Amino acid sequence: MTPVNAIIAKELRSYFVSPVVYVVGAVFLLIVGLLAYLYIVFAGAQAIQLMQMQGQAAINLNDLVFRNLFSSIRFVLLIILPILTMRLFAEERKLRTFEFLMTSPIGLNEIVAGKFMSVFLVFLGLLGLTGLVPLVLSLFSDFDWYPVLTGYLGLALLGALFLSVGVFASALTENQIVAAFVSFGLLLVLWLMAGLGSLLGDTAAGQVISYLSFMEHYDHLVRGLVDTKDLVYFFSALVVMLFLTHRVVDSARWQ
Amino acid sequence: MIDVQQITKRYGQHTAIDRVTFSVAKGEVLAFLGPNGAGKTTTMRILTCFMPATEGTAKVAGFDCADQPLEVKRRIGYLPETPPVYQELTVSEYLQFVGRLRGLVGDTLTTSMAREVERLGLGPVRHRLIGNLSRGYRQRVGLAQALLHDPPVLILDEPTVGLDPKQIIEIRELIKSLAGSHSVILSTHILPEATAVCQRVVIISGGRIVAEDTPDQLSARLRHSEKVSLTLTRAPQDALARLGQILGVQHVHAGGSPGNFLLECELGRDVREDVAQVAVSNGWGLIELKSISMTLEDVFLQLTRDEDGIARGTELASEPAVTTSSDNRESPA
Numbered sequence: 196m197t198p199v200n201a202i203i204a205k206e207l208r209s210y211f212v213s214p215v216v217y218v219v220g221a222v223f224l225l226i227v228g229l230l231a232y233l234y235i236v237f238a239g240a241q242a243i244q245l246m247q248m249q250g251q252a253a254i255n256l257n258d259l260v261f262r263n264l265f266s267s268i269r270f271v272l273l274i275i276l277p278i279l280t281m282r283l284f285a286e287e288r289k290l291r292t293f294e295f296l297m298t299s300p301i302g303l304n305e306i307v308a309g310k311f312m313s314v315f316l317v318f319l320g321l322l323g324l325t326g327l328v329p330l331v332l333s334l335f336s337d338f339d340w341y342p343v344l345t346g347y348l349g350l351a352l353l354g355a356l357f358l359s360v361g362v363f364a365s366a367l368t369e370n371q372i373v374a375a376f377v378s379f380g381l382l383l384v385l386w387l388m389a390g391l392g393s394l395l396g397d398t399a400a401g402q403v404i405s406y407l408s409f410m411e412h413y414d415h416l417v418r419g420l421v422d423t424k425d426l427v428y429f430f431s432a433l434v435v436m437l438f439l440t441h442r443v444v445d446s447a448r449w450q
Numbered sequence: 451m452i453d454v455q456q457i458t459k460r461y462g463q464h465t466a467i468d469r470v471t472f473s474v475a476k477g478e479v480l481a482f483l484g485p486n487g488a489g490k491t492t493t494m495r496i497l498t499c500f501m502p503a504t505e506g507t508a509k510v511a512g513f514d515c516a517d518q519p520l521e522v523k524r525r526i527g528y529l530p531e532t533p534p535v536y537q538e539l540t541v542s543e544y545l546q547f548v549g550r551l552r553g554l555v556g557d558t559l560t561t562s563m564a565r566e567v568e569r570l571g572l573g574p575v576r577h578r579l580i581g582n583l584s585r586g587y588r589q590r591v592g593l594a595q596a597l598l599h600d601p602p603v604l605i606l607d608e609p610t611v612g613l614d615p616k617q618i619i620e621i622r623e624l625i626k627s628l629a630g631s632h633s634v635i636l637s638t639h640i641l642p643e644a645t646a647v648c649q650r651v652v653i654i655s656g657g658r659i660v661a662e663d664t665p666d667q668l669s670a671r672l673r674h675s676e677k678v679s680l681t682l683t684r685a686p687q688d689a690l691a692r693l694g695q696i697l698g699v700q701h702v703h704a705g706g707s708p709g710n711f712l713l714e715c716e717l718g719r720d721v722r723e724d725v726a727q728v729a730v731s732n733g734w735g736l737i738e739l740k741s742i743s744m745t746l747e748d749v750f751l752q753l754t755r756d757e758d759g760i761a762r763g764t765e766l767a768s769e770p771a772v773t774t775s776s777d778n779r780e781s782p783a
Contacts (some may be wrong), residue, residue, distance in 0.1 A: 196550050196554065198550065198551050198553070198690065200550075201547055201550035201551050204547075204550075205539070205543075205781055207548045208538070208539065208543065209536065209538050209539070212538045213538060217470050290530075290532075290536075290537070291534060292534040292535070293498055293597070294495070294530045294534060294538060295528070295530065295534030296534075297500050297547075298500050298526070298528050299523065299551045299552065300497040300520050300523040300524040300549055300551070300552055300553070301520075302520070318473060323645070410622040419687070448500055449501055449502075
């Protein structure tokens with residue numbers, strides 16, 4: 196077992212012995228389930244209306260359920276993912292195990308990568324469980340799987356970005372609450388940059404700011420458009436955040 | 451094994467350690483003695499590559515801490531002030547994690563874990579969560595962690611804090627048994643610990659090394675007067691003056707309890723026979739008479755209360771006039 200795997204295994208173990216993952220997971224799945232239920236009921240109501248007016252019902256589940264669901268999950272992730280990441284470095288510093296980790300014969304890259312991977316795996320697990328919604332729905336109805344799958348790809352990339360921001364915030368402080376709040380704040384700023392960008396319109400600044408926000412990149416994937424530009428955005432944002440985490444953790448040794 | 455040359459660490463304006471130089475040979479146990487905040491932990495953190503020194507070089511097993519930190523880290527077992535344990539893991543899960551971080555796999559890992567569990571008496575708790583263990587057990591888990599990969603160099607920051615007396619003796623025996631095969635640096639502010647386990651003592655105060663020697667020689671170097679304790683049951687009113695008249699006695703102080711006196715005498719002169727003679731012939735009821743040698747504790751207090759302790763100590767030793775220890779306590783640190 197390599198040191199990175201050792202860190203991943205240890206972090207996963209730490210996640211699953213604490214109640215945090217179970218509570219966060221339960222809340223996440225409950226909300227996703229509720230949202231899915233509401234959108235499906237709305238879609239059903241619309242279908243009945245259409246039937247009465249036109250005598251036929253051709254409702255598009257992709258538009259009425261999945262697109263709505265995917266854009267709502269963004270909010271849920273924004274709130275729950277900082278709770279998962281807040282402990283990663285803050286707790287090490289609080290409990291004085293940080294010094295132990297930093298004097299172990301492994302590189303800082305491996306520590307940051309291991310911690311990120313562990314929380315990403317937890318997140319993928321939760322995301323996988325939401326797969327029940329399309330699976331169950333596919334038993335009763337027809338819809339196009341392709342945008343659903345790209346939507347899931349979008350969620351995975353968006354989650355990775357949110358988690359990397361959370362890991363970075365966790366490295367900044369030894370207080371977990373502060374870490375969670377800093378990542379909420381950073382993510383909201385990233386979110387609102389989309390609004391600011393559209394306000395500035397088609398100017399150079401407007402385009403740059405819109406590009407920096409995750410909104411349009413995520414929307415493309417939810418709509419079923421897999422564009423290299425968007426994938427590059429997510430991967431480079433991830434690398435930048437993990438690099439910043441590396442710098443912050445490295446400088447924490449000097450204090 | 452360890453070679454530290456002129457290392458200085460500054461935090462902004464504050465200088466935590468100032469041109470510290472020392473070395474530890476293979477198999478030697480060195481005590482780092484100093485009051486809290488003297489720079490012991492900072493020095494250890496530099497040696498373990500946790501933080502870089504502002505100036506100077508530190509080398510462990512020939513590898514420079516600044517240039518080849520991974521090589522240094524592989525050769526060091528480090529126990530920080532607070533045992534670095536994860537409360538949500540069991541003892542064996544924790545040791546397994548530590549071993550994997552250090553590249554131990556398979557049978558090597560299993561045998562190393564078994565060896566440390568045995569050595570530190572962790573058998574009964576190996577499947578319990580560390581969060582539920584007592585302070586003493588956590589400290590032992592911390593030590594097991596430091597020893598797990600059998601490193602040639604051990605750096606232990608106050609290893610016996612929080613242990614009960616029996617455990618302290620066990621840990622000291624353990625450290626003594628490591629001498630010869632391992633180089634050990636041990637920081638402590640408990641003086642008997644330094645005398646009990648170490649071949650050499652470095653006294654650090656205010657970020658500077660104020661003395662470095664064997665425990666015996668340190669106290670010999672600094673002893674500048676013989677002290678004799680005397681207890682009388684029927685001490686006369688003018689006992690202080692009359693004891694002071696005895697040849698060779700320089701100062702007489704009242705001791706802690708009634709009838710107890712502390713005589714300071716010229717170096718190299720044993721006044722006990724004369725004192726006994728005077729006490730007995732006057733019928734003062736002599737019940738105790740003993741010579742007091744300066745303990746390491748006195749040396750430590752003297753050195754760390756005064757920046758130029760060692761210079762002053764040697765100076766005083768050559769002077770006939772004697773400063774009492776209470777005077778030293780008042781001098782500015």
